[in-house]
Amino acid sequence: MSVTMQDHWYPVALASGLRRSARDTLLLGRAIRVALDDGGAPVVTAEGRALPVQVKFGHVWTTLGVPAGDVFDIPEADQPGRRLVEVGSVKVRCSPLRAVENFLDIAHFPFVHTDVLGSEPHTEVERYEVEIRDDVDEVWATKVKFFQPQAARSAQGGITTEYMYRVPGPTCSVLYKTCPPRPGEWDVITLFVQPLTETTCEVWPWMALFDDDSTMTEMIHFQQLIFLQDRSILENQLPALLPLDPGREIPTRADMLSIAYRRWLKRHGYTFGAQLVAA
Amino acid sequence: MSSNWTPVALSQDVLPGMAIPAHLQDQDLVVWRSATGRIAAWHDRCPHRGMRLSHGFVRGEFLSCIYHGWRYGEDGQCRKIPAHPELAPPAAIKVPRFAVCESAGVVWVAPEGETSEPVDLPGFRGFRSVAVNAAADQVARDVAGQGHLGGCDVVMLVQPLPGGDCGLHVLVADGCADAQLDALSHAIEALRRRLEQGVAA
Structure with missing residues (x-):
């Protein structure tokens, strides 16, 4: 039986942010309630029915269907010495799939995150490698390089940053990027997206960084600033749904990862938030 | 036109x-x-x-x-x-x-390829555009034939907008004094309020 979007795990709350009073929210268009039981463990229900729950990466995860396994792993995040940053959530009026695609995009850095993640005239995206890893059923991009004026809160001046991108689920992405204070290691930055409706989502960024100098507030603020810049794009794309069929939008070579992501979504029928017929 | x-x-x-x-x-x-x-x-x-x-x-x-x-x-x-x-x-x-x-x-x-010219309005120039939270046809009826506003000679153009609102573009006759134009600004605001309340101008 094929796995549908219903069968995947989705973030629905920060575990540390749960209170006795329930959080009423949506998942794939359905009303759900996130609460704590008498023992202080998170409980998620849909119309009174208890849903599977896992707590991972500081978030409460649930699913409406039958998951094939646990929430995916990020082995690097377990390395000692990393600071785990719970950014919190940002609600965005866009398709959950558009939010992920934007996270996988490098070429917008000089124009959307000007003088932070990119700057003119350093706009070129060199060829990188993209593959769909069939053994784990994930989309990967490697050998992505980009010049950045201030790659992270901990970066001093401009550097060429190397990136790897990983899509372990239809609305989740993990980014590995050069770690300024620790050459040889990768900072881990994730975008966990809770699909509310086909055109609204709640985005939960989470990070596992080597950074001994910045305060937690500074790291959260840096990521918030970046994501709010992205939001001004995401809420102004037409159509709101992500087109999976060619014709409605014209990609270029820098978009190889976005092309692979769209193909992978279409192949699996992960179409909540997608537009299928070229308009 | x-x-x-x-x-x-x-x-x-x-x-x-x-x-x-x-x-x-x-x-x-x-x-x-x-x-x-x-x-x-x-x-x-x-x-x-x-x-x-x-x-x-x-x-x-x-x-x-x-x-x-x-x-x-x-x-x-x-x-x-x-x-x-x-x-x-x-x-x-x-x-x-x-x-x-x-x-x-x-x-x-x-639309692309249009070969005609827009209506000629000699002696008038664009003065102020306001968005009006009222239907274009209603507003057009209300301002029809109204050539004076705030003591100035005016032409009013109504543009339908998505969502049922409209744009009201007010053109003023050349040669009005500054004080007249100030009065016209106030009159346009008052007109907008009346239109949004559904009261004929």
Whole structure:
């Protein structure tokens, strides 16, 4: 039986942010309630029915269907010495799939995150490698390089940053990027997206960084600033749904990862938030 | 009056180097003016990733998308893709355009290929545009035949907007004194309030 979007795990709350009073929210268009039981463990229900729950990466995860396994792993995040940053959530009026695609995009850095993640005239995206890893059923991009004026809160001046991108689920992405204070290691930055409706989502960024100098507030603020810049794009794309069929939008070579992501979504029928017929 | 042309903005509200959103019926437009003063009205959508071009930026004679900096020339043709500076953009990457012209200080838009001229309004110039939270046909009925406002001779143009609102573009006769124009500003605000309350002007 094929796995549908219903069968995947989705973030629905920060575990540390749960209170006795329930959080009423949506998942794939359905009303759900996130609460704590008498023992202080998170409980998620849909119309009174208890849903599977896992707590991972500081978030409460649930699913409406039958998951094939646990929430995916990020082995690097377990390395000692990393600071785990719970950014919190940002609600965005866009398709959950558009939010992920934007996270996988490098070429917008000089124009959307000007003088932070990119700057003119350093706009070129060199060829990188993209593959769909069939053994784990994930989309990967490697050998992505980009010049950045201030790659992270901990970066001093401009550097060429190397990136790897990983899509372990239809609305989740993990980014590995050069770690300024620790050459040889990768900072881990994730975008966990809770699909509310086909055109609204709640985005939960989470990070596992080597950074001994910045305060937690500074790291959260840096990521918030970046994501709010992205939001001004995401809420102004037409159509709101992500087109999976060619014709409605014209990609270029820098978009190889976005092309692979769209193909992978279409192949699996992960179409909540997608537009299928070229308009 | 030629019905093919729609007033979408006042010329004075689109300065050189500016891009603004506008509407032609249900179609979203970007109206922008180049550094040398050329006006253009296009689909408000970059063909690359669907971003609204009205959020973009003008440099010289080009409009660029804010998302990835794709740069478009006056013919709507993509001229540069910053991610691939050496690449000549394919001819297929083109933003659909509308016919546009300026007269009486008003930016007029029509479907591409329109050959007629917009209505001639000699002696008047665009003074103020306001958005009115009322239906265009209702507002048009209310202001029909009204040639005076706040002590000035005026022409009022009503533009339907998506969502049932409308734009009211007020043109004033040449030669009004500053004090008259100040009074006209107040009168336009008062008129808008009346229109939104459904009371005939």
